[in-house]
Amino acid sequence: MSEPMIKHNSAEVLRLDQVRKAFNVGTPLETEVLHGIDLSLYRGELAALIGPSGSGKSTLLNLIGLLDAPSSGELYLLGQATRDSDDETRTHLRNQAIGFVFQFHHLISAFSVLENVLMPLMIRHGKPSPADIELARGLLDEVGLGAFADKKPTQISGGQQQRVAIARALVTRPPLLLADEPTGNLDTRTAQSVFELFHRINAQFGCAVLVVTHDPRLAADCARTIQLVDGHIVSDEANPSSR
């Protein structure tokens, strides 16, 4: 299989052009959840996506994460149009270009912390090389969990699991990091420290980070806040108060 061209030096990581998403198309239950979204995300950006429940945040994130395809409009990831690409190409792009962090950590319990971090690389090319392992250990150190590499996910706390998930999302050095309410399941103090981590890696790795969050305080901390209401972007502005 030939690898799709990925232009890592492109400043624009992601662009949505009049993206619509409808469910149950062609049935009486047809509902459009996203109504013509235009959105661009650039390298090094840390953006928060906020909005009430049912506003379409998760749907939008699924589209951006190539877990789902728009009903109309076009979604460019690293300059590549993706709406009509097949499952194989999307799967490959996910592995190459996107890091995911989910609300419920989603570590694989059968594997150790280190192996969980290595998983995207193992999916990509099989047995991890010594360099891969070194990279993964470095990332674990980065998220402050170097000492927990050989523990099972069930043996560490929720905040720690979320840090592992972040390390895992970063192991492929993705240009785009997506986080779906990464702190939704954590207490305030832990949530704050996880958010700190997003800031740090954003600064350090230069990837575009899009964080879906409910927490207005955390959102206010991001350089850019995108507000979604009823499938429309109602505001998209820079935060003067952010770092």
Added chain:
Amino acid sequence: MRLANSLWTEWKIALRFLLDNRMQTLLITFGIAVGSAVIVFITALITGLQANVVERTLGTQAHIRILPPDEVNRILPSDDDSWSLVLESPRAQRLRSIINWQDIRDVLDQDAQILAVSPVISGPAIARRGVARASVALLGIDPPRYQRIIPLANDLIAGRFVVGAGNAVIGKELARDLGLGIGDKLRLDAGEGREAVVDVAGIFELGVRELDARYVYLDLKQAQTLLDLPGGITVIDTTVAEIFEADRIARRLARLTGLRAESWMETNGQLLNALSSQSMTTEMIRVFVGISVAFGIASVLAVSVVQRTREIGILRAMGSPRGQILRVFLLQGGLLGLLGSACGGGVGWGLVQVFNLFGPRLFEIPVDPTLVPLAMLVATITGVLAAAMPARRAARYDPAVAIRYV
């Protein structure tokens, strides 16, 4: 290289999933092991039993007997435009020699499918000792040749295997009936005044009562004299390498010699029928045990796929292709089959050894060395096939939905 390397990941995930669900894995492995043990044991038992029965049956008879054709009435054809009514009484079959039997023997000696050829003359007689009488079958044999058909010397319980020069070898039952021991005299009366007195040189026990009570072995010459067929023989006994080919070979020999050729399969029709019913029963047991094992594997994996929905979703989100997920679950099926059948094969083999050591000891079950590896191979393939449905389901999961599965 790329495939081997990417399979590394599938192996790793499959193994970890199995180890992670230790209880499930253990239970289904136990189930597969029981199934494979039953299959291995029953296969070995029935194969051994059948081999034993066939061996015992063929231990006392030739595989193919070549006999002179029956004598039949020849009826002259009637004229074209007339009818004839025929009242025919079948001919009495007198003892007749096979014509040119030496030539036929030499031809058969050259035949690649035939292992041994032994001309025999046999006919009825009365054995007498004092006032005791018994009806017997006289068998005139060429000892070295006959030994290759029925290794009579092995079945001797007294005396030596010597025929000719007035010596005879008789069965144990006959010896008992007539009160004969080694060296005793036995009078043989073949009718029409042809009589001879022979010394009992050996007593055999074939284990078949009928034969032990009736067979009297002489050399060819003496039997020919008694049965009034100078230089003749009445049957050519043969053995073949492929015993279950005997029917086919017999038909060929019949065409070749123009004589009657009877295979053991023809004369033991009932036995063969019993054997094939037995094989069919075994086959059914194997198939049904196999099916239930397959369903066991499939259901355990189906449950596992549901349990791991979220993990499958996250793997897909991280860029794991559908094929990889498919292979992970196919591998699990194969591994379960292999593991279970390895244990079960060992247990089945052990059961056979226990049966051989402590069982009724009527016969020994030999275990074909390929049986256990073959069972393992079949179980592994069954496992992969059984995993196909759950694996396809796992591979088809929509990652966006699977991730949010609770």
